Amino acid sequence: MSELYERPKSILPNASSYCPGCLHATATKIIAEVIDELGVKDKAIYVLPVGCSTQGLVSWDLDIIGSAHGRAPAVATGIKRCRPDCLVFCYQGDGDLASIGLAEIMSAANRGENITVIYANNSIFGMTGGQMAPTTLIGQKATTAVTGRQLLGTGYPLKMCELIKELDAPRLVVRCSLRTPAGIKKARASILKGFKNQLEGKGFSFIELLTNCPTTWHTDALGSLDFMEKYTEKYFECRTFTDKEERFGE
Amino acid sequence: MEKRFMKGCEALAEAAVRAGVRFFAGYPITPQNEIPEYMSRRLPEVGGVFVQGESEIASVNMVYGAAATGVRAMTSSSGPGISLKCEGISYLAAARIPALIVDVSRGGPGLGSIQPAQSDYLMATKALGHGGHRLMVFAPSTVQEIVDLTYSAHDFAERDRNPVMILIDGCLGAMMESVALPEMREPKPESQSGWTLGRREGETRGAHLISPIYEAGLEGLNRQFGERTARWQKEDVMVEELYLDDAEYVLTAYGMAARVARQVTEDLRREGYKVGLIRPITLFPFPKESFRKLVPGTVKGVIDIEMAIPGQMSEDVAASLPQGIPLYEYGHSGGVLLDDADTKAAVLDIISGNKEARA
Numbered sequence: 001m002s003e004l005y006e007r008p009k010s011i012l013p014n015a016s017s018y019c020p021g022c023l024h025a026t027a028t029k030i031i032a033e034v035i036d037e038l039g040v041k042d043k044a045i046y047v048l049p050v051g052c053s054t055q056g057l058v059s060w061d062l063d064i065i066g067s068a069h070g071r072a073p074a075v076a077t078g079i080k081r082c083r084p085d086c087l088v089f090c091y092q093g094d095g096d097l098a099s100i101g102l103a104e105i106m107s108a109a110n111r112g113e114n115i116t117v118i119y120a121n122n123s124i125f126g127m128t129g130g131q132m133a134p135t136t137l138i139g140q141k142a143t144t145a146v147t148g149r150q151l152l153g154t155g156y157p158l159k160m161c162e163l164i165k166e167l168d169a170p171r172l173v174v175r176c177s178l179r180t181p182a183g184i185k186k187a188r189a190s191i192l193k194g195f196k197n198q199l200e201g202k203g204f205s206f207i208e209l210l211t212n213c214p215t216t217w218h219t220d221a222l223g224s225l226d227f228m229e230k231y232t233e234k235y236f237e238c239r240t241f242t243d244k245e246e247r248f249g250e
Numbered sequence: 251m252e253k254r255f256m257k258g259c260e261a262l263a264e265a266a267v268r269a270g271v272r273f274f275a276g277y278p279i280t281p282q283n284e285i286p287e288y289m290s291r292r293l294p295e296v297g298g299v300f301v302q303g304e305s306e307i308a309s310v311n312m313v314y315g316a317a318a319t320g321v322r323a324m325t326s327s328s329g330p331g332i333s334l335k336c337e338g339i340s341y342l343a344a345a346r347i348p349a350l351i352v353d354v355s356r357g358g359p360g361l362g363s364i365q366p367a368q369s370d371y372l373m374a375t376k377a378l379g380h381g382g383h384r385l386m387v388f389a390p391s392t393v394q395e396i397v398d399l400t401y402s403a404h405d406f407a408e409r410d411r412n413p414v415m416i417l418i419d420g421c422l423g424a425m426m427e428s429v430a431l432p433e434m435r436e437p438k439p440e441s442q443s444g445w446t447l448g449r450r451e452g453e454t455r456g457a458h459l460i461s462p463i464y465e466a467g468l469e470g471l472n473r474q475f476g477e478r479t480a481r482w483q484k485e486d487v488m489v490e491e492l493y494l495d496d497a498e499y500v501l502t503a504y505g506m507a508a509r510v511a512r513q514v515t516e517d518l519r520r521e522g523y524k525v526g527l528i529r530p531i532t533l534f535p536f537p538k539e540s541f542r543k544l545v546p547g548t549v550k551g552v553i554d555i556e557m558a559i560p561g562q563m564s565e566d567v568a569a570s571l572p573q574g575i576p577l578y579e580y581g582h583s584g585g586v587l588l589d590d591a592d593t594k595a596a597v598l599d600i601i602s603g604n605k606e607a608r609a
């Protein structure tokens with residue numbers, strides 16, 4: 001018998017502990033496939049955030065460092081500056097990156113750090129049980145906004161790509177949705193591009209992935225995809241914001 | 251050995267470079283700006299990296315990442331910034347990453363004062379962040395001692411895979427003295443390669459995981475840390491003792507305050523007073539034995555002298571003193587420096603029985 005579909009080499013054969021239908025799992029898979037495709041498993045260093053994806057600690061077969069909540073881009077900066085020969089990337093949730101870690105992500109992006117940041121935006125604090133995030137949609141329910149997020153007092157959902165694209169240093173700023181196979185394909189190509197940029201010394205790449213959280217959204221897998229189609233993708237526009245070819249600093 | 255006339259902060263930075271430090275990240279704050287300024291010029295000369303972080307939080311996390319690759323890394327700040335670094339220091343301890351943290355202290359609490367003070371003793375020795383971890387804390391009192399302790403700080407950090415702290419105050423940091431500089435040590439990141447991030451070309455090994463999270467096994471780690479603290483207490487205490495064999499009154503002070511206490515001790519000795527001095531060099535582990543061995547009756551009192559009100563180290567002194575030896579406090583804070591003459595007068599006042607012991 002021949003194997004038609006293999007587990008990516010940088011993923012351990014451990015059971016995933018993500019909830020059924022969670023797109024963190026899809027993101028994990030495509031990142032691992034890109035690492036295989038580039039043949040960079042031995043030089044990859046993965047900086048994990050605090051959030052549901054911290055569970056990656058037990059699923060990845062890469063050099064891994066767990067960071068404090070929101071600080072992954074600073075940790076990655078320290079690593080990359082000392083080991084420019086390695087592929088250093090962060091994976092961060094929206095609470096991690098767009099709330100507590102806003103200073104770290106904006107500053108790393110503005111410095112043009114030669115790292116790749118993959119940002120999984122599910123518009124909720126998943127791990128802590130569904131509290132409102134800066135990215136929670138207006139009207140979307142959360143445990144700290146039980147009647148739905150209101151504009152007054154909480155403002156608008158934060159659009160990270162739109163913020164980062166205003167900086168001159170970033171080489172790639174792109175938002176994709178993991179809702180459909182086409183979106184997944186685009187996300188995979190964007191991650192590939194983000195890693196290549198780093199390997200070629202081009203500088204900072206930012207790939208936002210729209211994801212879900214069926215558990216705290218109180219729906220099932222399909223219901224969460226419906227929600228993404230109807231609401232998330234309407235507010236968070238999926239497109240390439242920046243794609244520059246030149247190396248940063250030249 | 252190379253001799254130079256240097257400021258405390260700059261001597262500290264040069265000693266760190268000579269000890270093999272090749273990564274520095276920090277954020278400006280008085281009175282330690284000379285350290286990042288010096289490092290920004292000096293590190294590129296030796297192939298090292300300087301990053302001005304966007305905050306103390308970012309800086310300590312950059313050190314967390316850099317040190318995780320096996321490079322000797324450090325950061326420095328003063329009280330308000332050390333407060334922010336505490337999160338990162340706790341993570342360094344949990345993830346078992348060696349690093350050097352320097353606190354050049356000023357008056358507190360709050361924004362306090364940029365003037366020198368010893369206001370961070372409690373934070374440094376009891377709780378640099380949440381979780382109950384401890385750091386070895388070194389408190390030099392001369393510029394030469396700053397150099398010597400900085401030069402060996404990473405040896406302790408790497409031995410224990412734990413951050414270490416050097417605590418000085420703004421006065422010592424700005425003071426110029428002549429120093430003998432040790433030789434340049436070439437960094438050896440590969441000496442740490444059993445646990446660090448990033449395979450070298452051709453290196454085949456399993457993946458390394460550096461994690462501040464312990465789903466299981468946290469109690470084991472806590473226990474290990476407790477045992478390590480006990481080992482420090484047995485093997486790593488550094489203290490200077492003067493005239494303890496016949497002292498009736500023992501002064502105790504660290505860092506900058508110890509310079510004044512030493513002067514007063516020598517002056518009073520010359521005048522026939524039987525005084526002695528205990529100068530803790532490691533604030534943690536604290537030199538408990540130096541106090542425990544004092545004999546009630548023979549020693550009529552211990553006088554704690556600090557640039558902090560109320561005294562902070564005095565809590566550890568009190569906890570180590572045998573019953574029957576009263577403890578007195580004298581000090582200034584908030585940027586008011588200690589003065590030889592006033593301190594001597596205060597000590598004489600205590601010796602004459604005009605002052606109440608610490609409650």
Ligand SMILES: Cc1ncc(C[n+]2csc(CCOP(=O)(O)OP(=O)(O)O)c2C)c(N)n1
Binds near residue numbers: 092120
């Ligand atoms: C300093 C600090 N504050 C709060 C927390 C608690 N916390 C853990 S995960 C999390 C939010 C995670 O949300 P997100 O980044 O969106 O990730 P998700 O779980 O949704 O993927 C929070 C607030 C923490 N670990 N550390």
Ligand code: SF4
Binds near residue numbers: 017018024126214
């Ligand atoms: S709580 Fe939400 S984000 Fe976390 S694993 Fe479950 S579905 Fe995924």
Ligand SMILES: [Mg+2]
Binds near residue numbers: 094123124125
């Ligand atoms: Mg989230």
